[in-house]
Amino acid sequence: MIILITGCSGFIGSHLCEKILTSHIANNHSLHKQCFVVDVVIHLASSAGVRYSIENPGLYIRNNVNKYVKLIQGCKSFEINSLLYASSSSVYGLNEDYPFSEDAILNNLNSPYAITKKCMEDFSSMYSRLYNMQIIGMRFFTEYGPRGRPDMAPYKFLKAIRDTIQLYGDPEHTIRDFTYIDDIIDEISKLLERRNKLPQCDVFNFGSGNPIQLNRFLNICEENVGKQAKT
Numbered sequence: 001m002i003i004l005i006t007g008c009s010g011f012i013g014s015h016l017c018e019k020i021l022t023s024h025i026a027n028n029h030s031l032h033k034q035c036f037v038v039d040v041v042i043h044l045a046s047s048a049g050v051r052y053s054i055e056n057p058g059l060y061i062r063n064n065v066n067k068y069v070k071l072i073q074g075c076k077s078f079e080i081n082s083l084l085y086a087s088s089s090s091v092y093g094l095n096e097d098y099p100f101s102e103d104a105i106l107n108n109l110n111s112p113y114a115i116t117k118k119c120m121e122d123f124s125s126m127y128s129r130l131y132n133m134q135i136i137g138m139r140f141f142t143e144y145g146p147r148g149r150p151d152m153a154p155y156k157f158l159k160a161i162r163d164t165i166q167l168y169g170d171p172e173h174t175i176r177d178f179t180y181i182d183d184i185i186d187e188i189s190k191l192l193e194r195r196n197k198l199p200q201c202d203v204f205n206f207g208s209g210n211p212i213q214l215n216r217f218l219n220i221c222e223e224n225v226g227k228q229a230k231t
């Protein structure tokens, strides 16, 4: 199977490439095969991060929505009929109906980033019908692990505690679903294997399903740094 991955130097993309290349080498498949034929595209390239999108909405619209539409049109031109793309748990916005269901109505979006991901989902279902393509969305929750993005909660919290920087927010009332990167990569691999049995257009939650209160998360960070957080 020939797979084209966008965003391969990013956090999730680099882990996915590592896994796919390792299994290719283990199975003695050639890595140098010349082709023009791609079986499936996995689209991970995006402007990520909620906070930065509030200050730079235009960048997110261009990078996440415009480029995604171009990619789908490119798939159509090159007759690539299978596309998996990264959406986000941010599409649940202010929804507090845990655990989040893929069938939830998404009318509580609270950042430009979330709106671009919802827009990607809407374009996906429209183009899937129009072009008769299989387009599957993966709603990632907060991933963590080696090479994680420095703007993500685990790294920001550890750094803030270490540098004795005040942490804001209400740790009592916020909960988060953290997912270890290896578990996500396993799930993407399973999705790839099963994709012929999946509907033409769908979206799946990619979370651990074990959300924890921010307070508990803060305690774990404090234990690891060996210091009390300034809240």
Ligand SMILES: NC(=O)c1ccc[n+]([C@@H]2O[C@H](COP(=O)([O-])OP(=O)(O)OC[C@H]3O[C@@H](n4cnc5c(N)ncnc54)[C@H](O)[C@@H]3O)[C@@H](O)[C@H]2O)c1
Binding pocket: 006, 007, 008, 009, 010, 011, 012, 013, 043, 044, 045, 046, 047, 048, 049, 063, 067, 086, 087, 088, 089, 139, 140, 141, 142, 143, 144, 149
């Ligand atoms: N990491 C998470 O917890 C998380 C959670 C929810 C959703 N997601 C989504 O998963 C995907 C991957 O996230 P990540 O954490 O690996 O992010 P990342 O920022 O580490 O990786 C994204 C990569 O895409 C590249 N990129 C961005 N725009 C591009 C463009 N126009 N052309 C080519 N490359 C471009 C970036 O340079 C970067 O290398 C993103 O779509 C993100 O929105 C991630």
